[in-house]
Each structure stands twice: as structure tokens, then as C-alpha cells.
Amino acid sequence: MADGVKPRVKVPKSASAGEAITIKTLISHPMESGQRKDSSGNTIPRSIINRFTCEFNGESVIDVTMEPAISTNPYFEFEATVPEAGEFKFTWYDDDGSVYEDSKKIEIG
Amino acid sequence: MEFTRRETLAVGGAAALVAMLPKGAYAATTEEWIAEFTGGAEMADAGLDLTAPEIAENGNTVPIEVSADGASEILVLATGNPTPGVAKFTFGPLAAAQYASTRIRLAGTQDVVAIAKLADGSFARASKTVKVTIGGCGG
Numbered sequence: 001m002a003d004g005v006k007p008r009v010k011v012p013k014s015a016s017a018g019e020a021i022t023i024k025t026l027i028s029h030p031m032e033s034g035q036r037k038d039s040s041g042n043t044i045p046r047s048i049i050n051r052f053t054c055e056f057n058g059e060s061v062i063d064v065t066m067e068p069a070i071s072t073n074p075y076f077e078f079e080a081t082v083p084e085a086g087e088f089k090f091t092w093y094d095d096d097g098s099v100y101e102d103s104k105k106i107e108i109g
Numbered sequence: 110m111e112f113t114r115r116e117t118l119a120v121g122g123a124a125a126l127v128a129m130l131p132k133g134a135y136a137a138t139t140e141e142w143i144a145e146f147t148g149g150a151e152m153a154d155a156g157l158d159l160t161a162p163e164i165a166e167n168g169n170t171v172p173i174e175v176s177a178d179g180a181s182e183i184l185v186l187a188t189g190n191p192t193p194g195v196a197k198f199t200f201g202p203l204a205a206a207q208y209a210s211t212r213i214r215l216a217g218t219q220d221v222v223a224i225a226k227l228a229d230g231s232f233a234r235a236s237k238t239v240k241v242t243i244g245g246c247g248g
Contacts, residue, residue, distance in 0.1 A: 078209045
């Protein structure tokens with residue numbers, strides 16, 4: 001189930017070279033844990049995002065492996081160094097093979 | 110977009126290869142998760158900060174924070190969940206601080222455990238008891 005999955009990312013528009021910035025990401029996803037049962041007692045199959053990565057100009061910032069214990073609408077906050085102007089690339093990997101992407105440009109100033 | 114026979118085979122083969130990759134060995138207990146992560150190495154008590162609330166009203170979304178200077182990886186486990194795994198953070202060269210914050214599910218009152226692989230290859234462990242008023246596993 002991958003309906004209405006929408007990534008949202010908060011990155012400052014500019015930073016000074018070498019500055020550490022805080023990045024916040026949120027993606028709307030039900031994160032069905034595979035533990036719940038529906039009204040007729042059948043287990044609802046697991047359907048989660050199992051991996052999240054953030055890269056800056058191709059270099060890794062963070063790579064998160066996720067288990068079903070991550071809450072609905074997975075939220076992550078972390079810090080990144082900005083050595084030069086460029087682009088942050090965010091990627092989420094769904095159990096069903098879908099890949100959701102977002103990117104944000106940042107300037108030096 | 111048209112595929113030649115050769116391209117179709119290549120694409121199909123790559124997809125099959127991805128599908129066959131193991132999903133990570135399934136480890137049932139917290140001890141097994143820890144053993145797999147540390148390889149049985151000793152864990153120090155210092156060097157890793159785990160922030161979690163003492164009381165969480167709603168186990169469906171409990172905010173946690175982990176931070177360990179110079180760590181390459183941090184593993185977070187919920188010892189009282191049906192499956193203990195929560196998340197593993199791997200920090201790349203552009204991580205300004207080995208810090209991450211997220212929201213997790215807790216089935217009930219339990220210990221949340223974090224283990225960090227530090228820069229020198231040693232391991233640090235931190236744990237915190239979280240009281241949960243309403244469980245987060247649909248029970």
C-alpha cells in the first residue's frame with residue numbers, strides 16, 4: 001500500500017561553507033507493522049518503509065535501516081556538514097519496492 | 110520506450126537479483142540482535158547518549174534521540190516489543206554530528222536500548238526505561 005505517500009523535508013536555503021545544519025524529514029506512510037489484526041482476525045500484512053538515506057552531492061550523510069517499530073509517518077532529524085553549494089538527495093525505500101525521492105538545493109552565502 | 114532483447118534480460122536479471130538479496134538475518138531476541146551487531150564484544154557504559162521520555166502516554170509515537178561522538182553506527186532496540194529491532198543509523202562522512210532523532214512504537218513499559226559502534230571500533234551501550242500508558246502495537 002503506497003497511497004498518498006508524500007515526503008516533506010526541511011533544509012535551510014543557505015549556509016556558510018563547512019557549517020553544520022539540521023535537517024528534518026517526514027514522510028507520510030502508514031508503516032503497517034505486520035502485528036495488527038483486522039476486524040475478522042486476519043493479520044494485516046507488514047508494509048513499511050525499510051530504509052532511508054540522505055546524500056549530499058553523492059556523499060553519504062546518514063543511512064537508516066528501519067524496522068516495524070518506527071512510528072507511522074516516519075520522522076528523522078539529523079545534522080549534516082555543508083562543504084560547498086549543492087544538493088541534498090533524500091531517498092526512502094518501501095517494502096513493496098517503491099522508492100520515494102526528494103531533493104533540496106543549498107547555497108553558500 | 111523500447112527494449113531490445115538484451116536490455117530486457119539485463120533489467121529482468123537485475124530485478125531478480127535484488128529480490129533474492131537476504132532481508133537481513135532474522136534475529137528473534139534482543140541478545141541475538143546485540144550479538145549480531147557487536148560480534149560479542151564488550152560494551153562500555155560511556156560514550157553514547159540516549160534520550161527518551163520517562164513516561165510516554167501513547168506508545169504509538171515515542172520521541173527518542175541518540176547521539177555518540179564519532180560513532181559510525183548506532184543500533185536502537187525495544188526490548189519489550191514483539192520484535193526488538195527499531196532502527197540502525199549509519200553515519201556517513203558528511204554527518205556533522207553522530208546524532209539522530211526519530212519517533213518509535215513501544216508495545217508497553219520496557220527498556221529501550223541503544224548500542225553505538227564508536228570510532229575506535231569499541232562499543233557503547235545505553236538504556237532507558239520508558240513507561241507506556243497505551244501500547245503501540247495495535248493490541
